[in-house]
Amino acid sequence: MPAMEREAGTAAVTAFDPGIEAHLGRTAEARQASYLEFLRIPSISALPEHAPDIRRAAQWILDELTRIGFEHAEVGETAGHPVVYADWLHAPGAPTILVYCHYDVQPVDPIGQWETAPFEPFIRDGRVVGRGAADDKGQLHLHLKAAEALLATRGRLPLNLRFLFEGEEEITSASLGPWLAANLARLSADAVIISDTGFFEGNLPALTVALRGNLYTQIDVVGSPVDLHSGGFGGAVENPANALAHIVAGLKDRDGHITIPGFYDDVVEPTAQERFEISCLPFDEAAYRAEIGVRALAPERGWTALECTAVRPTLDVNGLWGGFQGDGQKTIIPAAAHAKVSCRLVPNQDPDTVFERFRDHVQRLAPPGVLVEVTKLGEARPVRTDTAHPVAQAALAVLEAEFGRAPLLIRSGGTIGVASMFVEQLGLPLVMLGFTNPDDNAHAPNEFMLLENYERGLRTVCRLWDDLGAMARDGAAATTAGTAVRG
Ligand SMILES: [Zn+2]
Incomplete structure (x- = not known):
């Protein structure tokens, strides 16, 4: 996952709201219990016998959304597993953000390699362990809890939010395209935030800016x-x-x-500058080779192994x-x-x-x-996002404020099918903002999310909503606020 350092200290970020801080402190135990409760639902999309569990997970989200004050909450039927949609649209003049996560999870094979039961999650040594803890129920859950914190504390959100949670991401999102096409009217937004990505090696904060x-x-x-x-x-x-x-x-x-x-x-060939930036990354090719367990790496002639996994x-x-x-x-x-x-x-x-x-x-x-x-x-089409977009700039600034380090810009070698759907079908700018630790064992036994990443991710989302709302109040339209964000 090649990445580039971005210039530090160029963004103005609002201070963390003490009221939200107090709320998050007060509700930490209940929040983590709720996270585990969500993980206990074995919402495996690939296995037909788990279809009732998929529906149970969708209903669980729907109940949460309704409880915290979202409107138009609906389990939307598709040809496959349902999507969950809800919105809160009472911040006139402020931007509207469409947030995407998925609530389905991968099967648990090989079950023998799990140290504990995949759907009996627990928190130990700063880790939330269980299937879906990272990919992607943990990230979905932190979005719910960020919105809840803002609504419970202030009775309102600083901007307009639409939530779209999918139940088929792990089985190629076959039904999402038709659902998007049929629901275009209620998906208008200034940008889409996909929270299904994570940090760079070493748990370094990062924003994913391209997908193959x-x-x-x-x-x-x-x-x-x-x-x-x-x-x-x-x-x-x-x-x-x-x-x-x-x-x-x-x-x-x-x-x-x-x-x-x-x-x-x-x-599109990477520029000399991009190749230079990739070469500057702390990447140990010998360790990488040893970790995979191959006799030798075999990159395309003229390119490094790291380049071959992202830009080729x-x-x-x-x-x-x-x-x-x-x-x-x-x-x-x-x-x-x-x-x-x-x-x-x-x-x-x-x-x-x-x-x-x-x-x-x-x-x-x-x-x-x-x-x-x-x-x-x-x-699936390759995707490249615009890091100069005001929402991307704001996301980079709050990541830095919350995690204490300028985020890396990652070009991921992987593919997220929904990313190209949002770009093509909705024509919306895209920001891939995710918080999972890179060693999270997603799709593998013993999946976990660092509790610290979850909690800081939640705070990052609260601050991001505040900053995007503040940009609008300061008189900068959502689509032209780039310079304001960069200070
Ligand atoms: Zn995922």
Whole structure:
């Protein structure tokens, strides 16, 4: 996750409200109990038997939103798991922020590697341990508690908030796009804040400013209707497994360069300054290699490993199968062979364009005698956010004030499908503000969130809402307040 240091001390931040401080102190125990209660609901989106738990989690959020004073709270039906929506829109003249988090979690396998039961969460040694503690129920919960603190203390929020909480993030957000399209009227906002990201190595405060996109494909190579005897037919027919190996070998050269014509055409190359900043990061390549447990790193020629995980696109075979897989020998020419191939994409690559070039190149590589089909299984566009936007500037300033260190700007190698949906479908500026510690074991056994990150994250959100509200009161419109925020 390459990142850049930003200039410190350039932002004016309002002092933390003593009334909120007192409220947070008074309610700390109840808040943490509520956090654990939320984590106890096993809202695993991938497993059908947990569908009632998903609904229970949605209802739990709905009840909380209603209790703390939000309006239009609704469990919104979709073709899949529901979304939860609510708003508070009584700050005329102040900006409107749409906040996104997700309440579904990953399955718990391998269950044997958990030191404790995944849905019996607890707090120990400053860690909140349990499935969803970090990704993403902890972050959702801190947004609820920040809004509650402001409303309980003052009876109002300093700005307008819309909450949108999804139940299918861990299974590719298939229903969110249609739901957004059907609810555009009530999603108008000055910016979207996605809280589903985290800090840099060493738990350094950070703002994620770019995400790679993704293109997922399958190649099916078919020779004969059934497997053939390799003695009787070997040499006379094309072997689909050999053909697939030939195709895969033709996608990338030994320098790690992707050989699909036009693949790099739309890639925005990082500037010399960006590459310099990445090279300045405290990144230990040998330790990184050792931690992964590989014999050597294999970055694209001309680029460092760190650059390759963030600013360069990739092409990887995710799975490869066909023919005889058992013990011993079976002398056949397989009827078919298959591969899953995916590409991480960087700005400004378009998944559809890349897919067409990929498909055409695979077909060119296909030898006669086999039928080759190329199917697109999924896609997400790469995203880059505008760090000069007033909401991003305000977020950087409060992160620094609350965590005591100028945040890093991270270009994440991963993909958050909803990020590109918000940009494309709502046309809204995006800020990816998340607080999880980088060693949080998200998607893995023993997931945890540092309580300190949760509590400071909560305070960061309170201060951010105050600062964005103050910008409006000071006469700067939400869309033109950049200079005011930068002082
Ligand atoms: Zn997540």
